[in-house]
Amino acid sequence: MTVSAQEGSPIDSQLSSALAQQQEDARYCLQNIVGSIQYLSRQGIALRGHETKDELKRQHPLALYVHCGAHCLNLIAQSACRASPLINDSLQWTVRGKAIRAVLSQYERVLSSLEEMASSGSNTGMRANVLRERFEKGKTIPHQRKPPKRFTSEASQHIPKSAEEHYRTEFYKMLDSVHIQSEERFNQPDLNVLQKLEETLLTGEVNDIVDQYPELNRDILKVQLAMFRSKYTVKSSVEVAEIMRGLTVEVRGLFDQVESLIRLLLVIPVASAEAERSFSALRRLKTWLRTTMTQVRLNNLAVCHVHQETLDNIDLKEIYQQFISVTERRRHVFGSFK
Template sequence: MSPDIVNDQIKLIADSVLTNIIADIRKVHWFSIIADEATDVSNKEQLTVCIRWVDDDFCIYEDPIELIQLPKTDAETITRELKSCLGKHVLPIAQCRGQAYDGASNMSGHLNGVAARIEKDVPAALYLHCFAHCTNLCLQTVGRKCVVVRDALDLVMEISQLIRFSPKRSTLFSDVQKELGACSVSLKPLCPTRWTVRTAAVSAVLSNYSNLLAALEQINAETHDDYGRKAGGYLAQMDKFSTFFGLKLAHLIFSGTEQLSLTLQGKDTTIQEAVNATELAVKYLTRLRSDSTFVDFYSKTVEEAKELTSDPVLPRYRRPPHRIDDGEAPVLFSDPKSYFKQQYFEILDLLVNELKRRFQQKRGLPVMSVLEKTLLDSANGKFCALELPEEFDIYNSDLDLSRLKIQLTMLPDLITTHNTNSKVPIKKVTNVRTICDIINEPGKVMFSEVIKLLKIFYTLPVTTSTAERSFSALRRLKTFLRSTMSQSRLNHTFITFIHKERTDSVDEKDIAKTFISANDKRRKYFGNV
């Protein structure tokens, strides 16, 4: 078949899949926009658009619907393209109830960003900065400010590139592993953008520390070029205790925050679960910030480093230049332990403060928190029926607020009725999902406004992880050997690749009929199907 015929068939399948998705979204009335940008292999800026929606059973869906090639990445262009995309798929922007982007100024600017421009047209389209992206930015800031962690991470990246990018050096490292028999874990690449997945790379270097020392020494002795000199420099750096301490400290920090990131990347994650996970991570880091915890950590690190590095020493004191010297007495440390204690406490303080600062969003988060609190208080019998919080005013067109107040006051009775018929009674409602499960039970049809409120609550996105995952699909589809494919073909293959289950359920006979009926030549050749 010719490329044109293949493209026609892919287009028909993609259109069928996309038509079914859009039809399901229209049934539920409300949706949210999730968007993110990336550069493809042909150096073109691609904007992926995902729609988040909730069905009648409170199941959450996040469906990528289009890749848009952007001529410019300014807020005006992106806003225009997003509105055009929604209009093309007959999704009224007036029904948008949430937005999730990264924290770039063109997306999140409070005056002329994409979120602000859409909020001017639709005040109920609340914007939330992706929580997973916030976590990544926190670690990025901390990793650059703490000296020992910054130097250790740079070393991990350099060593990984030195070993992994050369078949000869990779083989040499594997031979050293087999000879010493200390560890068989391979080195992992250090992701330059996703700081929350660096634990594996740091852990691999720590596990292979003795192997790396032997391999670098051999490379330095046998290789007489730039790589040999680099190996010698890395070897000298790994011989320092500060490097080993920085690796252990980075592993301690990243392993804890990686669990937070994994929680925030789920599409079913609600604002309540995201906030709780963040608070739990802050408590964990705060608990680490104690003298006893540091003493244990430092003692174990010194013990492990005895046969791997030199003894701990204080860094050489350098006088600041006169132009920046303010005349204050310099901070001098009495021993190496006090210096490393300062580094340990500094990174924990920086990270805790960054998490608190970045997760205190002043736009969509307060409204989402009020919705959640109102639902939970109502279910536990703490709701005052006199008036709803003022944050509900933006939903005047979506909810009958007078009926909603009555139904919220009746929620405790619904919980009581459930307890009488259940073997495991509910003492206190602490999760909005519990209300959804009870309302979903047969016969609970008198809480229409509460159901609408729950759908709006779950429609609000917390993360842009689905949009970011779609870039993995883009990387598989548009490769170096297929870098010149048209935007139309890219979109059609993208839709069929992402939505595999819907693609498998497409009626092949309907596709064949549509394909044949496209022109007279096909009808004469194939006949009636």
């Protein structure tokens, strides 16, 4: 900080004026920095800077990781479509409903046009004739390529005898894929833990899973569940939670172990579909040029980018004051915001 000598003005007044000017300049720079971060977060531009499931389980062994149910169903549907090319092609045609309805409404004219094209005798006419025959025949068996001999050896290729047999085979391939994927996707160890906890809550039979949680006492929980089930009949953990909310504080204190068990069940989300809607923003946030960004910074940036309305309503002066109040040097450099 430099102070130019001014005649007729005390030196302490000049120092105070220079310090105030310096603090004002520092506050202006701080405002620009915070504003730039806010703008970059809205635009999805990452700043330079990995907590994973395994790391979380290492630090908190009782933390349960349950894969999103909606995402599991989505993966099952994708696998079923890949199992049968026929189903995959059919789903692609479902988005062309207007085109299909237009063909059906003009079906006779389409046939007459194909017949007229087939009479020309050209290559186009031959293709039109084949297409017209398929239109008139209705259900047909798609052309199947012969598999390589390294897969079939000397065995003959299976050829369905009718269209019904062909479509029945494709249908059962899809059902088989759905069955296998459902067992694999929903057979999760942590999901089984939640299932056993819920069975304890609904049946009153305390199992060994309860002993893993220090906030639960096996004997007291068994007694409280017997008292609770003798007065209320419930079929789901949601009903138990609604009953507990309706109880007074004094009565709820009699079922403190039941309340703790309900809290353990309710902290695990059934699905993360709402959070996964923000996945489309990842392509804008983490590009090939920003691969050095860590998971923690990516999470913080994604929260700011997805919740832009909340970001706009943040009181920036409060952030400035929190930043300044950390150390004495910052209070001396920036002063205070009014």
